[in-house]
Amino acid sequence: MAEVVRVLVVDDEALVRHALRAFLAADERVTLVGEASDGTEVVDVCRATSPDVVLMDIKMTNVGGVEATRHVLEWNPQCRVVALTTFTTEWRALEVLRAGACGYLVKNSTPTQIVDAIVAAHAGDRVVSPEVQERFVRAAIEAGESRATGDPTLSDRERQIIELIANGLSNAEIADVLHYAESTVKADIRHINHLWGVENRLQIVLRATELGLISL
Template sequence: MSDAVRVLVVDDEALVRHALRAFIADDERITLVGEAADGSEVVDACKQVQPDVVLMDIKMPGVSGVEATKRVLEWNPSCRIVALTTFTTEWRALEVLHAGACGYLVKNSTPEQIIDAVVAAHAGDRVVSPEVQARFVRAAIESGATRTPRAC
């Protein structure tokens, strides 16, 4: 399994970490190399397990996922961060994407969507949940209100 994507899960909720651990174990494309329960532990955990991708919750006590993303990327700019959160607002997504994350998924994503996003992020792709993509499109259209959009 040397080609498997090495994943670190960061979430303050034990139940979420447990669920991620369970379905990551079922997919040979990725392997769980570690977990952290809050943003202040992330860089030390990354140094210990050398992940390719970090699945990062945004809202955690102490150090937020946005700040933790910045810290991880300062330590290792080639690490890929995929935010995994309950928030579907575009400003939350932009906040963590501007911090350097390459992906933004909501926690109602299916296990397959999460696994596929991890693999895609590792390959260099940007991944964003469909409902957040729809909000980005709507915001882009509304910001260009002087132009009439072409009918689909």
């Protein structure tokens, strides 16, 4: 018989946790070992419950899902994190995947799809919701079509910002690392978008990869 996957649910909405608790209990492939209502609790609960997979919300008060994902993997690099969120934008997915998550699901997924993703993540696979995969593909195509000729000159700070974007950091986190105002970081990102003819973070990362500035 296949190993039962130990799951920790992290979500700041009690109703969501209740729904997840109900259908996880109905599937013999998984067992719910714990819950956390905020990213600040997640490592303590992980230590207490030793989950195989953490089902992680993205937008939470205090510590969000991207930062919480990093904390989980610092605690145990073998633990698998699957994001479960309402966001379908590709740059949100890129942020948490770059932080180390191995899956990205939207909350309109069916119970079976979510459990299938948990089991697949535990087996070492990467799972992304179809609508988010479609956005990745579209962004890649648009980045190729709008790519500027040559490599417009970037400042050292802009190159640092691109690397930090690729590592999944938010604007506020980038500002903190570089010791600049968040408004300065936003202005630099707008300048990068203008230079490269791109519109969002994912396209910045794809373009930087094409130019060999970073590697994914």
